[in-house]
Amino acid sequence: MAIPTSGFTGRRKNRDANLPPGQYLTDSFPVLSAGPTPHVLPADWTFRVDAGPGQTHQWNWEQLQALPQEDVTRDIHCVTHWSKFGTTWRGVSLDTLFEDVESEAEYTMVHSYGGYTTNVPLDDLLDGKAWIVHEFDGEPLAPAHGGPARLLVPHLYFWKSAKWVNGIRLMEQDLPGFWETNGYNMYGDPWREERYW
Protein backbone atom coordinates (compact mmCIF):
# COMPACT_ATOMS: atom_id res chain seq x y z
CA MET A 1 0.00 0.00 0.00
CA ALA A 2 1.44 3.31 -1.07
CA ILE A 3 1.97 5.95 1.56
CA PRO A 4 0.29 9.30 0.95
CA THR A 5 2.64 12.11 0.01
CA SER A 6 2.12 14.93 2.45
CA GLY A 7 0.28 17.83 0.81
CA PHE A 8 -0.03 16.26 -2.65
CA THR A 9 -3.46 16.44 -4.24
CA GLY A 10 -2.69 16.10 -7.94
CA ARG A 11 -4.61 17.56 -10.81
CA ARG A 12 -6.93 14.69 -11.71
CA LYS A 13 -7.43 15.91 -15.23
CA ASN A 14 -5.72 12.76 -16.31
CA ARG A 15 -7.98 10.22 -14.69
CA ASP A 16 -9.22 8.14 -17.53
CA ALA A 17 -9.92 4.45 -17.94
CA ASN A 18 -7.87 4.56 -21.14
CA LEU A 19 -4.74 5.67 -19.28
CA PRO A 20 -2.46 2.77 -18.26
CA PRO A 21 -1.03 2.75 -14.73
CA GLY A 22 1.76 5.22 -14.03
CA GLN A 23 1.01 7.28 -17.15
CA TYR A 24 -0.07 10.90 -17.56
CA LEU A 25 -1.80 12.47 -20.50
CA THR A 26 -0.06 14.99 -22.72
CA ASP A 27 -1.20 16.96 -25.74
CA SER A 28 2.31 17.52 -26.99
CA PHE A 29 4.39 14.90 -28.77
CA PRO A 30 7.64 14.44 -26.87
CA VAL A 31 10.60 12.82 -28.58
CA LEU A 32 12.80 10.11 -27.17
CA SER A 33 15.79 8.78 -29.04
CA ALA A 34 19.19 7.47 -28.13
CA GLY A 35 21.30 9.46 -30.55
CA PRO A 36 21.31 11.84 -33.50
CA THR A 37 18.35 11.71 -35.86
CA PRO A 38 19.24 9.93 -39.11
CA HIS A 39 18.08 11.87 -42.15
CA VAL A 40 16.90 9.40 -44.77
CA LEU A 41 15.37 10.55 -48.02
CA PRO A 42 12.34 8.62 -49.29
CA ALA A 43 14.26 8.00 -52.53
CA ASP A 44 16.93 6.16 -50.52
CA TRP A 45 14.56 4.38 -48.20
CA THR A 46 14.01 0.64 -48.33
CA PHE A 47 12.27 -1.80 -46.03
CA ARG A 48 12.94 -5.50 -45.91
CA VAL A 49 11.50 -8.51 -44.20
CA ASP A 50 14.19 -11.12 -43.66
CA ALA A 51 12.74 -14.57 -43.02
CA GLY A 52 15.95 -16.50 -43.59
CA PRO A 53 18.17 -17.48 -46.55
CA GLY A 54 16.37 -16.94 -49.85
CA GLN A 55 13.38 -15.53 -48.00
CA THR A 56 13.92 -11.80 -48.21
CA HIS A 57 11.17 -9.42 -49.22
CA GLN A 58 12.05 -5.81 -49.97
CA TRP A 59 10.12 -2.67 -50.79
CA ASN A 60 11.26 0.79 -51.79
CA TRP A 61 9.32 3.97 -51.11
CA GLU A 62 7.24 3.82 -54.28
CA GLN A 63 6.39 0.19 -53.71
CA LEU A 64 5.32 0.92 -50.14
CA GLN A 65 3.09 3.74 -51.34
CA ALA A 66 1.52 1.45 -53.94
CA LEU A 67 0.32 -0.98 -51.26
CA PRO A 68 -3.10 -0.55 -49.61
CA GLN A 69 -2.89 2.34 -47.14
CA GLU A 70 -4.72 2.42 -43.83
CA ASP A 71 -5.64 5.37 -41.62
CA VAL A 72 -5.09 4.43 -38.02
CA THR A 73 -6.13 6.28 -34.84
CA ARG A 74 -4.60 4.93 -31.63
CA ASP A 75 -3.52 5.93 -28.15
CA ILE A 76 0.24 5.76 -27.59
CA HIS A 77 2.11 5.20 -24.33
CA CYS A 78 5.78 6.06 -23.73
CA VAL A 79 7.77 4.32 -21.01
CA THR A 80 8.83 7.78 -19.78
CA HIS A 81 5.27 8.08 -18.44
CA TRP A 82 3.49 10.20 -21.03
CA SER A 83 0.53 8.98 -23.04
CA LYS A 84 -1.13 10.67 -25.97
CA PHE A 85 -4.64 9.80 -27.00
CA GLY A 86 -6.11 9.56 -30.47
CA THR A 87 -2.93 9.93 -32.54
CA THR A 88 -3.61 9.59 -36.26
CA TRP A 89 -1.29 7.83 -38.67
CA ARG A 90 -1.30 6.57 -42.24
CA GLY A 91 0.61 3.62 -43.53
CA VAL A 92 0.69 -0.04 -44.48
CA SER A 93 -0.43 -2.86 -42.22
CA LEU A 94 2.23 -5.44 -41.45
CA ASP A 95 -0.38 -8.04 -42.41
CA THR A 96 0.02 -6.74 -45.96
CA LEU A 97 3.83 -6.81 -45.80
CA PHE A 98 3.88 -10.31 -44.30
CA GLU A 99 1.33 -11.75 -46.74
CA ASP A 100 3.91 -13.77 -48.70
CA VAL A 101 6.26 -14.48 -45.81
CA GLU A 102 6.52 -18.12 -44.81
CA SER A 103 8.18 -18.80 -41.49
CA GLU A 104 7.96 -20.84 -38.33
CA ALA A 105 9.70 -18.10 -36.34
CA GLU A 106 7.83 -16.60 -33.41
CA TYR A 107 10.01 -13.56 -32.70
CA THR A 108 11.29 -10.60 -34.64
CA MET A 109 14.02 -8.00 -34.44
CA VAL A 110 13.05 -4.65 -35.85
CA HIS A 111 15.96 -2.72 -37.42
CA SER A 112 16.33 0.99 -38.11
CA TYR A 113 18.56 3.41 -39.95
CA GLY A 114 21.14 4.54 -37.40
CA GLY A 115 21.42 1.05 -35.93
CA TYR A 116 18.51 1.01 -33.49
CA THR A 117 16.90 -2.36 -32.85
CA THR A 118 13.93 -3.59 -30.83
CA ASN A 119 12.46 -7.05 -30.38
CA VAL A 120 8.75 -7.77 -30.83
CA PRO A 121 7.01 -11.16 -30.92
CA LEU A 122 5.64 -11.86 -34.40
CA ASP A 123 2.10 -12.26 -33.06
CA ASP A 124 2.24 -8.66 -31.84
CA LEU A 125 2.91 -7.41 -35.36
CA LEU A 126 0.08 -9.27 -37.13
CA ASP A 127 -3.73 -9.30 -37.12
CA GLY A 128 -4.18 -5.55 -37.37
CA LYS A 129 -1.83 -4.68 -34.52
CA ALA A 130 1.06 -2.98 -36.34
CA TRP A 131 1.84 -0.75 -39.32
CA ILE A 132 4.70 0.90 -41.18
CA VAL A 133 3.50 4.52 -41.02
CA HIS A 134 4.72 7.51 -43.03
CA GLU A 135 2.19 10.19 -42.08
CA PHE A 136 1.33 11.66 -38.70
CA ASP A 137 -1.62 13.99 -38.27
CA GLY A 138 -2.07 14.26 -42.04
CA GLU A 139 1.53 15.34 -42.69
CA PRO A 140 4.62 13.44 -43.82
CA LEU A 141 6.28 11.98 -40.73
CA ALA A 142 9.03 14.34 -39.48
CA PRO A 143 12.57 12.94 -39.07
CA ALA A 144 12.55 13.57 -35.31
CA HIS A 145 9.46 11.38 -35.03
CA GLY A 146 10.92 8.63 -37.18
CA GLY A 147 10.35 9.82 -40.72
CA PRO A 148 10.30 8.94 -43.48
CA ALA A 149 8.71 5.83 -41.94
CA ARG A 150 8.46 4.17 -38.55
CA LEU A 151 6.91 1.09 -37.08
CA LEU A 152 3.67 1.68 -35.19
CA VAL A 153 2.82 -1.01 -32.65
CA PRO A 154 0.68 1.03 -30.30
CA HIS A 155 -0.39 -1.65 -27.83
CA LEU A 156 3.20 -1.83 -26.55
CA TYR A 157 5.29 0.96 -25.00
CA PHE A 158 6.31 3.33 -27.73
CA TRP A 159 10.01 2.42 -27.82
CA LYS A 160 8.85 -0.72 -29.63
CA SER A 161 7.48 1.50 -32.43
CA ALA A 162 10.93 1.85 -33.97
CA LYS A 163 11.67 5.14 -35.72
CA TRP A 164 13.49 5.20 -39.11
CA VAL A 165 12.55 1.57 -39.57
CA ASN A 166 14.26 -0.30 -42.42
CA GLY A 167 13.62 -3.94 -41.73
CA ILE A 168 12.27 -6.79 -39.67
CA ARG A 169 14.23 -9.98 -39.18
CA LEU A 170 12.44 -13.10 -38.04
CA MET A 171 14.03 -15.00 -35.14
CA GLU A 172 13.39 -18.40 -33.62
CA GLN A 173 14.20 -17.18 -30.14
CA ASP A 174 13.55 -13.91 -28.39
CA LEU A 175 16.68 -11.75 -28.24
CA PRO A 176 16.90 -8.26 -26.74
CA GLY A 177 17.16 -5.15 -28.91
CA PHE A 178 18.71 -1.81 -28.03
CA TRP A 179 16.67 -0.56 -25.07
CA GLU A 180 16.02 -4.13 -23.98
CA THR A 181 19.74 -4.58 -23.35
CA ASN A 182 19.82 -1.20 -21.60
CA GLY A 183 17.38 -1.82 -18.79
CA TYR A 184 14.00 -1.99 -20.50
CA ASN A 185 11.52 -4.84 -20.62
CA MET A 186 11.60 -7.56 -23.28
CA TYR A 187 7.88 -7.19 -24.01
CA GLY A 188 6.68 -3.78 -22.76
CA ASP A 189 2.95 -4.04 -22.10
CA PRO A 190 1.84 -0.65 -20.74
CA TRP A 191 -1.22 -2.14 -19.04
CA ARG A 192 1.00 -4.42 -16.98
CA GLU A 193 3.59 -1.65 -16.51
CA GLU A 194 6.36 -3.75 -18.05
CA ARG A 195 8.83 -0.87 -18.08
CA TYR A 196 12.10 -2.24 -16.80
CA TRP A 197 13.86 -5.56 -16.28
Next chain:
Amino acid sequence: MRRSWQTVEVSAARRETARARTLRLRFPDVVTGVPGQHVDLRLTAEDGYQAVRSYSVAAWVPPRELELTVEELDDGEVSPFLVGTLSVGDQLEVRGPVGGWFTWTPDLAGPLQLIAGGSGVVPLMAMLRSHSEARSDVPARLLYSVRSPDHMFYRGELDVVVQEDPQVTVDIAYSRVAPDGRSAGRLTHEAVTASCFPPGDAPAVYICGSTGFVEAVAAWLVEDGHDAARIRTERYGG
Protein backbone atom coordinates in the same frame (compact mmCIF):
# COMPACT_ATOMS: atom_id res chain seq x y z
CA MET B 1 18.26 -1.80 -10.09
CA ARG B 2 15.29 -2.23 -7.82
CA ARG B 3 12.01 -2.97 -9.52
CA SER B 4 9.90 -2.27 -6.48
CA TRP B 5 8.93 1.04 -4.96
CA GLN B 6 10.89 2.18 -1.94
CA THR B 7 9.92 4.86 0.52
CA VAL B 8 12.54 7.58 0.78
CA GLU B 9 12.75 10.71 2.89
CA VAL B 10 13.63 14.19 1.75
CA SER B 11 16.76 14.80 3.81
CA ALA B 12 17.70 18.21 2.39
CA ALA B 13 16.52 20.71 -0.18
CA ARG B 14 18.07 23.78 -1.72
CA ARG B 15 17.08 26.31 -4.36
CA GLU B 16 18.95 26.28 -7.64
CA THR B 17 16.95 29.05 -9.33
CA ALA B 18 13.61 30.78 -8.81
CA ARG B 19 11.95 27.80 -10.52
CA ALA B 20 14.20 24.90 -9.65
CA ARG B 21 15.14 23.04 -6.52
CA THR B 22 17.54 20.25 -5.64
CA LEU B 23 16.09 17.54 -3.40
CA ARG B 24 18.27 15.12 -1.49
CA LEU B 25 16.56 11.77 -0.92
CA ARG B 26 17.57 9.30 1.77
CA PHE B 27 16.97 5.63 0.98
CA PRO B 28 16.36 2.92 3.58
CA ASP B 29 19.37 0.98 2.28
CA VAL B 30 22.48 1.54 0.24
CA VAL B 31 21.64 3.01 -3.17
CA THR B 32 23.99 2.62 -6.10
CA GLY B 33 23.87 3.68 -9.70
CA VAL B 34 25.68 5.24 -12.59
CA PRO B 35 25.83 8.92 -13.63
CA GLY B 36 23.14 9.66 -16.23
CA GLN B 37 20.54 7.33 -14.76
CA HIS B 38 17.10 8.45 -13.58
CA VAL B 39 14.58 7.45 -10.97
CA ASP B 40 10.81 7.26 -11.09
CA LEU B 41 9.05 9.23 -8.35
CA ARG B 42 5.54 8.30 -7.27
CA LEU B 43 3.31 10.69 -5.37
CA THR B 44 0.08 9.55 -3.75
CA ALA B 45 -2.81 11.79 -2.67
CA GLU B 46 -4.88 11.01 0.45
CA ASP B 47 -7.57 9.36 -1.68
CA GLY B 48 -5.11 7.09 -3.45
CA TYR B 49 -4.66 9.11 -6.66
CA GLN B 50 -1.13 8.65 -7.92
CA ALA B 51 1.20 10.44 -10.28
CA VAL B 52 4.55 9.11 -11.51
CA ARG B 53 7.37 11.03 -13.18
CA SER B 54 10.98 10.34 -14.08
CA TYR B 55 13.82 12.60 -12.92
CA SER B 56 17.51 12.40 -13.67
CA VAL B 57 19.90 11.90 -10.79
CA ALA B 58 22.03 15.01 -10.29
CA ALA B 59 24.38 13.64 -7.65
CA TRP B 60 25.17 10.39 -5.91
CA VAL B 61 25.74 10.79 -2.18
CA PRO B 62 26.89 7.40 -0.89
CA PRO B 63 25.89 5.30 0.80
CA ARG B 64 22.19 6.00 1.09
CA GLU B 65 21.39 9.27 -0.64
CA LEU B 66 21.08 10.83 -4.04
CA GLU B 67 20.00 14.22 -5.33
CA LEU B 68 17.55 15.25 -8.02
CA THR B 69 17.13 18.74 -9.44
CA VAL B 70 13.59 19.52 -10.50
CA GLU B 71 12.51 22.52 -12.56
CA GLU B 72 8.94 23.71 -12.29
CA LEU B 73 6.97 23.39 -15.53
CA ASP B 74 4.22 25.91 -16.26
CA ASP B 75 1.55 23.29 -16.78
CA GLY B 76 3.13 20.69 -14.54
CA GLU B 77 1.20 18.50 -12.14
CA VAL B 78 4.14 17.12 -10.19
CA SER B 79 7.04 19.54 -10.65
CA PRO B 80 5.33 22.55 -8.94
CA PHE B 81 4.66 20.33 -5.93
CA LEU B 82 8.26 19.11 -5.80
CA VAL B 83 9.68 22.60 -6.20
CA GLY B 84 7.21 24.54 -4.10
CA THR B 85 5.45 22.35 -1.56
CA LEU B 86 7.45 19.28 -0.60
CA SER B 87 9.39 19.76 2.65
CA VAL B 88 12.45 18.25 4.28
CA GLY B 89 11.26 15.24 6.27
CA ASP B 90 8.46 14.37 3.84
CA GLN B 91 8.33 10.94 2.29
CA LEU B 92 8.09 9.88 -1.33
CA GLU B 93 8.23 6.64 -3.23
CA VAL B 94 11.07 5.95 -5.62
CA ARG B 95 11.80 3.21 -8.16
CA GLY B 96 15.24 2.83 -9.66
CA PRO B 97 17.81 4.14 -10.44
CA VAL B 98 17.31 2.92 -13.99
CA GLY B 99 18.78 3.41 -17.43
CA GLY B 100 21.72 1.78 -19.16
CA TRP B 101 22.40 3.93 -22.23
CA PHE B 102 22.66 7.61 -21.35
CA THR B 103 25.31 6.84 -18.74
CA TRP B 104 28.99 7.53 -18.31
CA THR B 105 31.55 5.88 -16.08
CA PRO B 106 35.17 6.98 -15.64
CA ASP B 107 36.47 3.81 -17.30
CA LEU B 108 34.98 4.75 -20.69
CA ALA B 109 37.53 5.63 -23.35
CA GLY B 110 37.91 8.98 -25.04
CA PRO B 111 37.40 12.54 -23.83
CA LEU B 112 34.04 13.35 -22.29
CA GLN B 113 31.97 15.96 -24.10
CA LEU B 114 28.84 17.16 -22.32
CA ILE B 115 26.35 19.55 -23.92
CA ALA B 116 23.39 20.77 -21.89
CA GLY B 117 20.40 22.94 -22.71
CA GLY B 118 18.65 24.36 -19.65
CA SER B 119 17.65 21.74 -17.10
CA GLY B 120 19.25 19.13 -19.35
CA VAL B 121 22.38 19.85 -17.34
CA VAL B 122 21.16 17.62 -14.49
CA PRO B 123 22.34 14.17 -15.65
CA LEU B 124 25.48 15.74 -17.16
CA MET B 125 26.32 17.29 -13.80
CA ALA B 126 26.18 13.81 -12.29
CA MET B 127 28.75 12.73 -14.89
CA LEU B 128 30.99 15.73 -14.22
CA ARG B 129 30.85 15.14 -10.46
CA SER B 130 31.71 11.51 -10.99
CA HIS B 131 34.61 12.55 -13.22
CA SER B 132 36.00 14.80 -10.49
CA GLU B 133 35.40 12.35 -7.65
CA ALA B 134 37.16 9.60 -9.59
CA ARG B 135 40.05 12.01 -10.33
CA SER B 136 39.69 10.84 -13.90
CA ASP B 137 42.50 11.91 -16.19
CA VAL B 138 40.14 11.92 -19.16
CA PRO B 139 39.67 15.49 -20.44
CA ALA B 140 36.09 16.68 -20.02
CA ARG B 141 34.22 19.66 -21.44
CA LEU B 142 30.79 20.94 -20.58
CA LEU B 143 28.94 23.34 -22.85
CA TYR B 144 25.96 24.62 -20.92
CA SER B 145 23.35 26.75 -22.67
CA VAL B 146 21.12 28.78 -20.33
CA ARG B 147 18.61 31.57 -20.84
CA SER B 148 20.28 33.89 -18.36
CA PRO B 149 22.62 33.82 -15.34
CA ASP B 150 19.52 33.54 -13.14
CA HIS B 151 18.53 30.31 -14.86
CA MET B 152 21.84 28.60 -14.20
CA PHE B 153 21.99 25.49 -12.00
CA TYR B 154 25.04 24.52 -9.89
CA ARG B 155 26.86 27.79 -10.53
CA GLY B 156 29.06 27.73 -7.44
CA GLU B 157 29.86 24.08 -7.79
CA LEU B 158 30.80 24.41 -11.45
CA ASP B 159 33.28 27.14 -10.50
CA VAL B 160 34.82 24.83 -7.91
CA VAL B 161 35.01 21.89 -10.33
CA VAL B 162 36.82 24.01 -12.90
CA GLN B 163 39.28 25.30 -10.29
CA GLU B 164 39.98 21.93 -8.74
CA ASP B 165 39.83 19.55 -11.70
CA PRO B 166 42.44 20.51 -14.29
CA GLN B 167 40.87 18.18 -16.84
CA VAL B 168 37.55 20.01 -16.86
CA THR B 169 36.57 22.97 -19.03
CA VAL B 170 33.16 24.63 -18.73
CA ASP B 171 31.69 26.99 -21.33
CA ILE B 172 28.46 28.81 -20.61
CA ALA B 173 26.34 30.11 -23.49
CA TYR B 174 23.59 32.61 -22.67
CA SER B 175 20.60 32.59 -25.00
CA ARG B 176 18.58 35.57 -23.68
CA VAL B 177 20.44 37.58 -21.07
CA ALA B 178 24.19 37.55 -20.54
CA PRO B 179 26.31 38.88 -17.68
CA ASP B 180 28.46 41.95 -18.27
CA GLY B 181 31.12 41.40 -20.85
CA ARG B 182 29.31 38.53 -22.55
CA SER B 183 26.75 38.58 -25.29
CA ALA B 184 23.49 36.66 -25.43
CA GLY B 185 22.04 34.89 -28.42
CA ARG B 186 20.84 31.66 -29.80
CA LEU B 187 23.42 28.92 -29.68
CA THR B 188 25.09 28.58 -33.07
CA HIS B 189 26.79 25.76 -34.89
CA GLU B 190 30.08 27.69 -34.75
CA ALA B 191 29.83 28.15 -30.99
CA VAL B 192 29.14 24.47 -30.46
CA THR B 193 32.05 23.46 -32.68
CA ALA B 194 34.35 25.85 -30.83
CA SER B 195 33.34 24.45 -27.42
CA CYS B 196 33.69 20.79 -28.33
CA PHE B 197 36.53 18.35 -28.69
CA PRO B 198 37.23 17.87 -32.41
CA PRO B 199 35.97 14.70 -34.09
CA GLY B 200 39.58 13.47 -34.32
CA ASP B 201 39.68 13.16 -30.52
CA ALA B 202 36.72 10.74 -30.73
CA PRO B 203 34.96 12.10 -27.66
CA ALA B 204 32.06 10.33 -26.02
CA VAL B 205 29.31 12.94 -26.48
CA TYR B 206 26.27 13.37 -24.26
CA ILE B 207 23.60 15.89 -25.21
CA CYS B 208 20.61 16.63 -23.00
CA GLY B 209 18.00 19.35 -23.35
CA SER B 210 14.75 20.10 -25.10
CA THR B 211 13.95 18.25 -28.30
CA GLY B 212 14.77 21.27 -30.48
CA PHE B 213 18.09 21.79 -28.71
CA VAL B 214 19.11 18.13 -28.92
CA GLU B 215 18.06 17.80 -32.57
CA ALA B 216 20.02 20.89 -33.62
CA VAL B 217 23.20 20.19 -31.65
CA ALA B 218 23.35 16.50 -32.56
CA ALA B 219 22.90 17.33 -36.26
CA TRP B 220 25.73 19.91 -36.12
CA LEU B 221 28.11 17.46 -34.51
CA VAL B 222 27.35 14.81 -37.11
CA GLU B 223 27.94 17.46 -39.77
CA ASP B 224 31.30 18.28 -38.12
CA GLY B 225 32.30 14.67 -38.59
CA HIS B 226 31.57 13.18 -35.18
CA ASP B 227 30.64 9.50 -35.23
CA ALA B 228 26.86 9.32 -34.69
CA ALA B 229 27.38 6.12 -32.72
CA ARG B 230 29.38 8.06 -30.11
CA ILE B 231 26.67 10.69 -29.59
CA ARG B 232 24.14 9.85 -26.90
CA THR B 233 21.08 11.99 -26.46
CA GLU B 234 18.37 12.47 -23.91
CA ARG B 235 15.53 14.96 -23.92
CA TYR B 236 13.51 16.26 -21.04
CA GLY B 237 9.78 16.22 -21.45
CA GLY B 238 10.26 13.03 -23.39
